[in-house]
Amino acid sequence: MAALILGAVSPSSFAQHGGPGLVTPPVRLDDTWLVDQTGRKRLLSDFLRQGVTALQTIYTGCGTVCPLQGGLFSAVQERIPGIRARHPVQLLSVGIDPLSDSPSALRAWLARFQAGPAWNAATPALTDVDRIRVALSGTRTPLGDIADHSTQVYCFDANAMLRWRSADLPRVNDVCDVLGALART
Incomplete structure (x- = not known):
């Protein structure tokens, strides 16, 4: 169902940042504190060093594209056991509305999409949201408000x-192929 929904949405309707494809040279994001769905405060690097990670930005109050993104990660999650890997593969949904993306809202988000143990959610402090979004985007262009994320x-x-970096609203196969390639190296 999620694949049908994703195929019906025009990707150009949403804000795409940095060009899709390989990031050359690879980039290490500045570390920042995040609060996860359990209420635990953790560094972004702690999440990322647990294995190969697919990260998406969401906000739990979004009623447009974020549910599509949840469906995408749900479909990717189903395929993770089939990925041959030297490293664990995991998913991370980063909430970009810290005023609403509380641990309980993040837990509800994960439950909504039947997230398993390899899928976490966390949100940074309000002062760090734009810094993370800019670092992920690969551009210095102003990003606009979170509704245009x-x-x-x-x-x-x-x-x-x-x-x-994927194109906007990537195909499940594309994300799984990249995770598989990264997990084997």
Whole structure:
């Protein structure tokens, strides 16, 4: 169902940032504190160093593209067990509305999409949201408000380096292929 919904949405309707494809050279994001769905405060690098990571930005109150992104990660999650890997593969939804993306809202978000143990959600402090969004985007262009946020997926290797940016609302197969390639290296 999620695949049908994703195919029906025009990707150009949403804010795409940095060009899709390989990130050359790879980028290490500045570390920042995030609060996860359990209420635990953790560094972004702690999440990323747990394995190969697909990261998306969402906000739990979004009623337009974020549910599509949740459906995308749900479909990717189903395929993770089939990915041959040297490194664990995980998903991270980063809430970009810290005023609403509380631990309980993040838990509800994950539950809505039947997230398993390899899928976490976390949100930074309000003062760090734009810094993270700009770092992920690969551009210095002003990003606008959160309603215009990117629907790209960002893939990190096991060394916490950003290696790939998808097009907006990527195909499940594309995300899985990149995660598989990164997980085997």
